[in-house]
Amino acid sequence: xxxxxxxxxxxxxxxxxxxxxxxxxxxxxxxxxxxxxxxxxxxxxxxxxxxxxxxxxxxxxxxxxxxxxxxxxxxxxxxxxxxxxxxxxxxxxxxxxxxxxxxxxxxxxxxxxxxxxxxxxxxxxxxxxxxxxxxxxxxxxxxxxxxxxxxxxx
Amino acid sequence: xxxxxxxxxxxxxxxxxxxxxxxxxxxxxxxxxxxxxxxxxxxxxxxxxxxxxxxxxxxxxxxxxxxxxxxxxxxxxxxxxxx
Numbered sequence: 451x452x453x454x455x456x457x458x459x460x461x462x463x464x465x466x467x468x469x470x471x472x473x474x475x476x477x478x479x480x481x482x483x484x485x486x487x488x489x490x491x492x493x494x495x496x497x498x499x500x501x502x503x504x505x506x507x508x509x510x511x512x513x514x515x516x517x518x519x520x521x522x523x524x525x526x527x528x529x530x531x532x533x534x535x536x537x538x539x540x541x542x543x544x545x546x547x548x549x550x551x552x553x554x555x556x557x558x559x560x561x562x563x564x565x566x567x568x569x570x571x572x573x574x575x576x577x578x579x580x581x582x583x584x585x586x587x588x589x590x591x592x593x594x595x596x597x598x599x600x601x602x603x604x
Numbered sequence: 605x606x607x608x609x610x611x612x613x614x615x616x617x618x619x620x621x622x623x624x625x626x627x628x629x630x631x632x633x634x635x636x637x638x639x640x641x642x643x644x645x646x647x648x649x650x651x652x653x654x655x656x657x658x659x660x661x662x663x664x665x666x667x668x669x670x671x672x673x674x675x676x677x678x679x680x681x682x683x684x685x686x687x
Contacts, residue, residue: 507663573686574613588683
């Protein structure tokens with residue numbers, strides 16, 4: 451179970467190759483990569499995105515989310531990478547990988563990790579476009595996404 | 605008691621500083637917010653819509669009506685948008 455918080459860009463392909471190489475005997479590896487969304491027809495092109503975070507709390511929250519995933523599913527390994535600071539369109543922001551004996555645990559744990567990262571880890575995205583800077587608003591369905599895991603836990 | 609108050613994202617921008625140390629008798633988050641709002645218009649503007657504000661006490665998420673207890677570090681921020 452590893453968690454990395456970093457400003458530097460990373461290569462999701464190399465991370466997945468390394469993770470899979472260490473997952474001997476797992477049977478199933480699932481990964482998710484979140485990218486900086488570039489052009490959107492409705493708005494001026496994105497120049498860059500800046501992610502602010504809460505040093506100290508961020509690390510604690512990421513560790514807690516990873517520990518919760520490990521307690522709910524029989525994972526042989528998991529990796530979470532989340533960036534902060536400035537980043538360009540199409541760069542990777544976040545990467546989650548899970549390894550388990552069977553695919554259901556790997557899929558579910560990866561989805562759980564992403565749902566919790568989105569609304570329980572203290573990150574805030576700001577989009578910079580020509581002549582405009584805007585904080586990204588949270589979406590109602592981000593909260594709804596968490597509800598399904600609470601229901602599932604009974 | 606002396607407490608460190610931290611602000612993030614647009615709250616930080618509206619208030620104009622990332623953190624400050626305050627001496628306060630507030631017993632709950634709500635009382636602290638009321639005290640801050642009464643200071644200056646920029647605080648009142650920043651805390652105008654409490655539905656858009658989250659709080660953490662010593663780096664743990666808490667409810668807006670929670671008691672402050674012995675928390676040394678109180679952080680206010682908008683809903684998180686990571687991932």
